[in-house]
Amino acid sequence: GDSVTQMEGPVTLSEEACLTINCTYTATGYPSLFWYVQYPGEGLQLLLKATKADDKGSNKGFEATYRKETTSFHLEKGSVQVSDSAVYFCALSRNTDKLIFGTGTRLQVFP
Amino acid sequence: DVKVTQSSRYLVKRTGEKVFLECVQDMDHENMFWYRQDPGLGLRLIYFSYDVKMKEKGDIPEGYSVSREKKERFSLILESASTNQTSMYLCASSPSGTGGQSLHFGNGTRLTVT
Numbered sequence: 077g078d079s080v081t082q083m084e085g086p087v088t089l090s091e092e093a094c095l096t097i098n099c100t101y102t103a104t105g106y107p108s109l110f111w112y113v114q115y116p117g118e119g120l121q122l123l124l125k126a127t128k129a130d131d132k133g134s135n136k137g138f139e140a141t142y143r144k145e146t147t148s149f150h151l152e153k154g155s156v157q158v159s160d161s162a163v164y165f166c167a168l169s170r171n172t173d174k175l176i177f178g179t180g181t182r183l184q185v186f187p
Numbered sequence: 188d189v190k191v192t193q194s195s196r197y198l199v200k201r202t203g204e205k206v207f208l209e210c211v212q213d214m215d216h217e218n219m220f221w222y223r224q225d226p227g228l229g230l231r232l233i234y235f236s237y238d239v240k241m242k243e244k245g246d247i248p249e250g251y252s253v254s255r256e257k258k259e260r261f262s263l264i265l266e267s268a269s270t271n272q273t274s275m276y277l278c279a280s281s282p283s284g285t286g287g288q289s290l291h292f293g294n295g296t297r298l299t300v301t
Contacts (some may be wrong), residue, residue: 081227097277108286108287109265110287110288112290117294118294118295119191119277119279119292119293119294120230120277120290120292121280121291121292122288122290124291125288126287127288151271165230168287169286169287171286172234172281172286172287173218173237173281173284173285173286173287174235174287175231175246175290177222177230177231178229179227179228180229180230
C-alpha cells in the first residue's frame, strides 16, 4: 500500500544553519505531496504542497521539490530560526480526501 | 479563519470507562477525521466521516467508534478504555474534494488511561 518514510529525528541545529529533512514515498500513479508542521502545543498546519512531478512547493523560506524519479519530497531551508523548532510531517494523498502521514521529524534549533 | 475545536486538552480516565472525545468545526466542511498521534508512529487514521451520519474506518478502528449527528460535530468514542489507548488524539476537517490540500486540525486531546 501507499506509505511515506521520513528521516528519524530529532534534528538539532544552530540558528542560521541549513536544513534538510528527507522524505520518500511509495505510491502508484501521481500522488499529491505535502509538508505539515506542528508547533509545540498546537495541531498540524499545512506548510507547503506539490501536486505534480517537478513542482516546487514553498512557504516561510521552506522549499520542497516533487521528484518522481527518486520518489522523494525533501524539505529544505537555507537558514533556520529558533522559531522553526517544531515537528514536521511529510504526507501524501492519491485522489482522495485522506492523507497518509510519515512518522514526523522533530527539529530543534538553538540560538 | 477555520477553527476546529476539541473539547478537552487533557483527559485522564480509568480502564474500562466509556470515553467521549468531542470535536466541532465552524466552516461547514463535509469531511471530518480522527487521528491518533504516537511517538515513532506518526499520525494514524482512526475514522473518517464524509457526511452527516456517514463514517468510514481508517487504519486503526479497533476499540473505537464515532458519531456524526450534525455536520459540525464529530465524536470519537472509546467504548471501554484501555491503557494502550493512552495517546494524543487529533481531530481535523476539510472541504470535500480538496485532496488533502485544505485539512485543518484542532490542537489535540491528550488522553491518559490509568
